[in-house]
Amino acid sequence: MKIYKINMLINQMKHVLLLFLLVIFAVSCNKNISKKNTEAQFLTKYVNPFIGTGGHGHTYPGATVPFGMLQVSPVNGISDWDWCSGYHYSDSIAIGFSHLSLSGTGIGDLADVLFMPINKEVDLTIMPANRDSLPYKSAYSHSNEKASPGYYQVFLEDHNVNVELTTSLRTAFHKYTYKEVEKQSVVIDLGFGINWDKATNTGIQVEDDYTVSGYRFSTGWAKNQKVFFVAKFSKPIVEYSLVQDEKVVESIDEVAIKTAAQFFFNEKEGNELLVKVALSSVSIENAKDNLDEGGFDFEAVKTQAENTWNEALSKIKVETSVDSLKTIFYTAMYHSQLAPVTFSDKNGQFRKENDSIVTASNYTAYSTLSLWDTFRAEHPLLTLIAADNVSDMVNTMLEYYNTKDILPVWTLYGNETNTMTGYHSIPVIVEAYLKGIKGFDAEKAYEAMKTTMMQDERGLNHYKKYGYIPYNLLDESVTITLEYAYNDWCVAQMAQALGKEDDYKFFLNRSKAYQYLFDNKTGFMRGKHEDGVSWHEPFDAKYSNHREHTDYTEGNAWQHSWFVPHNVEDFIKLHGSNAVFTDRLEQLFTESSEITGSNVSADISGLIGQYAHGNEPSHHIAYLFNHANKPWRTQYWSNYILKTQYNTTPNGLSGNEDCGQMSAWYVLSSIGLYPLNPASTEYEIGSPVFEKSIITVPNKKTFTIKAENVSDKNIYIQSATLNGTLFNQTTLSHKTILSGGTLHFDMGNTPNKNWGTNNH
Numbered sequence: 001m002k003i004y005k006i007n008m009l010i011n012q013m014k015h016v017l018l019l020f021l022l023v024i025f026a027v028s029c030n031k032n033i034s035k036k037n038t039e040a041q042f043l044t045k046y047v048n049p050f051i052g053t054g055g056h057g058h059t060y061p062g063a064t065v066p067f068g069m070l071q072v073s074p075v076n077g078i079s080d081w082d083w084c085s086g087y088h089y090s091d092s093i094a095i096g097f098s099h100l101s102l103s104g105t106g107i108g109d110l111a112d113v114l115f116m117p118i119n120k121e122v123d124l125t126i127m128p129a130n131r132d133s134l135p136y137k138s139a140y141s142h143s144n145e146k147a148s149p150g151y152y153q154v155f156l157e158d159h160n161v162n163v164e165l166t167t168s169l170r171t172a173f174h175k176y177t178y179k180e181v182e183k184q185s186v187v188i189d190l191g192f193g194i195n196w197d198k199a200t201n202t203g204i205q206v207e208d209d210y211t212v213s214g215y216r217f218s219t220g221w222a223k224n225q226k227v228f229f230v231a232k233f234s235k236p237i238v239e240y241s242l243v244q245d246e247k248v249v250e251s252i253d254e255v256a257i258k259t260a261a262q263f264f265f266n267e268k269e270g271n272e273l274l275v276k277v278a279l280s281s282v283s284i285e286n287a288k289d290n291l292d293e294g295g296f297d298f299e300a301v302k303t304q305a306e307n308t309w310n311e312a313l314s315k316i317k318v319e320t321s322v323d324s325l326k327t328i329f330y331t332a333m334y335h336s337q338l339a340p341v342t343f344s345d346k347n348g349q350f351r352k353e354n355d356s357i358v359t360a361s362n363y364t365a366y367s368t369l370s371l372w373d374t375f376r377a378e379h380p381l382l383t384l385i386a387a388d389n390v391s392d393m394v395n396t397m398l399e400y401y402n403t404k405d406i407l408p409v410w411t412l413y414g415n416e417t418n419t420m421t422g423y424h425s426i427p428v429i430v431e432a433y434l435k436g437i438k439g440f441d442a443e444k445a446y447e448a449m450k451t452t453m454m455q456d457e458r459g460l461n462h463y464k465k466y467g468y469i470p471y472n473l474l475d476e477s478v479t480i481t482l483e484y485a486y487n488d489w490c491v492a493q494m495a496q497a498l499g500k501e502d503d504y505k506f507f508l509n510r511s512k513a514y515q516y517l518f519d520n521k522t523g524f525m526r527g528k529h530e531d532g533v534s535w536h537e538p539f540d541a542k543y544s545n546h547r548e549h550t551d552y553t554e555g556n557a558w559q560h561s562w563f564v565p566h567n568v569e570d571f572i573k574l575h576g577s578n579a580v581f582t583d584r585l586e587q588l589f590t591e592s593s594e595i596t597g598s599n600v601s602a603d604i605s606g607l608i609g610q611y612a613h614g615n616e617p618s619h620h621i622a623y624l625f626n627h628a629n630k631p632w633r634t635q636y637w638s639n640y641i642l643k644t645q646y647n648t649t650p651n652g653l654s655g656n657e658d659c660g661q662m663s664a665w666y667v668l669s670s671i672g673l674y675p676l677n678p679a680s681t682e683y684e685i686g687s688p689v690f691e692k693s694i695i696t697v698p699n700k701k702t703f704t705i706k707a708e709n710v711s712d713k714n715i716y717i718q719s720a721t722l723n724g725t726l727f728n729q730t731t732l733s734h735k736t737i738l739s740g741g742t743l744h745f746d747m748g749n750t751p752n753k754n755w756g757t758n759n760h
Contacts, residue, residue: 104657108195150305191258391439471527606654614655
């Protein structure tokens with residue numbers, strides 16, 4: 001009996017021990033799950049919006065949401081190239097907080113509807129030409145400034161005011177915290193402008209004790225910009241003054257060019273003042289409709305903005321032990337989703353440059369279409385991480401086409417700026433269609449593309465007559481010819497997809513225009529005379545003359561001689577052989593970085609030899625080695641660019657961000673992919689830097705890229721499998737990614753010259 005009891009006791013102890021171990025195991029699992037969930041939930045912690053606000057990045061640090069209508073951000077008040085976004089990290093003076101900002105462009109505009117909280121009464125009748133005499137400006141310090149996705153904070157030293165900003169899709173929220181018992185005031189200045197922007201007609205009106213509305217019409221890069229706004233305060237206005245064209249007035253009349261106002265609030269009702277602001281391109285009534293309902297729960301809006309960003313950032317999850325790589329990657333993911341921006345109002349209406357008001361039916365209209373830049377990697381990235389937005393962007397382009405029967409080039413606030421060369425809405429549309437993103441009228445889209453490429457503007461008359469653009473008839477002739485050739489190839493692919501065989505043959509034939517400009521003796525694309533024989537002399541491949549009397553756009557022959565993404569094999573044949581081609585490519589990266597000329601383009605930056613990563617024409621070049629039987633050189637140079645052209649400081653971009661293109665290059669290249677020819681729907685394989693990258697594709701499947709043994713030195717692909725099957729090619733189709741699965745690379749520190757070549 002005693003033995004039986006002992007055995008029972010032992011068994012009970014075993015059960016207790018087993019139960020204890022199970023509890024420990026469950027707790028451990030829950031901790032791991034919780035840790036993974038927390039990691040997934042707070043990807044925003046890796047984003048640093050100050051990256052790119054220094055150097056020539058031209059980004060802004062303010063608050064917005066993915067593709068948001070508003071970008072509420074600090075304005076330094078300086079008119080200069082590096083202040084194109086309104087802000088530069090080298091500065092320490094703020095003049096206010098505007099509601100529209102450009103991310104990384106090379107031309108300055110916007111910074112509209114300026115709010116500035118201050119603690120004193122000021123004289124607004126002085127309308128200065130610069131910020132130095134602005135009575136409401138304030139110093140600030142980066143030590144008391146913060147930014148994260150959907151949030152910005154800064155302390156204004158001259159006014160003892162802490163400013164916090166956040167935003168929803170169409171409403172900006174301001175939170176001002178004043179010092180106790182100090183005067184509480186807000187200045188709204190609609191007259192001040194920076195860079196290209198100039199007010200033409202403005203107005204402010206006080207609607208009730210809590211509500212102010214108005215409008216700001218201006219000209220600049222966008223020639224006909226009309227912004228209407230409404231602002232609601234959390235406390236009643238106790239006093240105010242209005243200024244019109246340097247005079248204090250009782251009310252603003254309709255002929256005012258520059259207006260400003262100062263509003264005062266009761267400091268005894270607490271030291272916080274909250275404001276919510278909405279805009280519209282159509283009317284004040286639409287701005288009111290865009291304004292979020294409810295109260296002033298700043299923290300709730302901030303949390304929602306952060307959650308929205310977390311969801312957007314989680315479309316690609318990367319794994320690495322190097323936190324700086326995560327910071328660069330997720331900041332790049334963040335910057336890649338700032339533009340295009342929502343432009344249509346809550347009711348679907350938006351204004352076009354001819355002042356017609358149209359309604360976006362069943363789609364959201366967008367603006368800030370920096371297509372010369374973004375067709376290369378930004379829009380291809382969006383087909384992976386924001387496919388639902390892509391068809392809306394195409395529908396917007398087709399509505400802009402209706403204005404002048406020409407597809408958009410660079411659209412800012414509904415205005416065609418005609419900035420840059422080519423018609424790169426065309427590859428964006430074709431890529432979307434061929435990747436299976438419908439949601440738009442394909443026949444209308446084709447009509448728009450064909451009509452655009454058959455008109456006579458912007459050198460197309462010469463292109464149609466000669467088969468290329470002669471240098472003596474139009475500046476930047478080489479760049480424009482090469483880009484029109486690519487546009488033609490894209491039109492041909494759409495024609496073929498729609499069964500238009502004659503059009504397919506016509507545009508495919510015209511897409512060979514690059515052949516006219518290739519000079520085999522020098523290996524460069526060169527300006528050719530209308531006689532069809534004479535080259536532009538004298539010739540210096542390093543010579544740059546910015547945007548005038550030049551054959552190349554924002555660059556030189558070294559940077560612009562490689563743009564034949566639609567027929568690389570024929571391009572290589574023009575050089576004579578793979579060996580000649582790759583020797584010249586290597587020389588591009590190893591040549592001295594001297595740029596000659598007295599008017600060198602400032603856009604030529606991020607130089608590696610003559611390769612200029614700071615400007616878009618160079619972005620595809622490292623991937624050309626894949627087509628010349630040397631994929632290990634693509635792996636080497638793409639990795640080198642990733643390492644040297646991006647970092648975590650405000651100077652972390654080597655050139656203009658250009659509405660997401662610079663960052664999209666990093667996002668795709670860092671996971672080992674790049675769309676050398678976006679409309680081909682294929683991605684080139686480069687050198688992944690992450691152990692694992694998981695892409696959540698539109699159909700909720702996942703595509704995983706694993707890079708085993710990857711490190712700072714292990715940058716070369718040794719072997720690969722796709723879903724367990726041997727994979728030995730340097731391209732991957734979009735269709736394959738959409739199908740889900742796993743691409744597995746074994747990485748090493750020396751090239752495997754048999755992988756991805758014809759040598760195996």
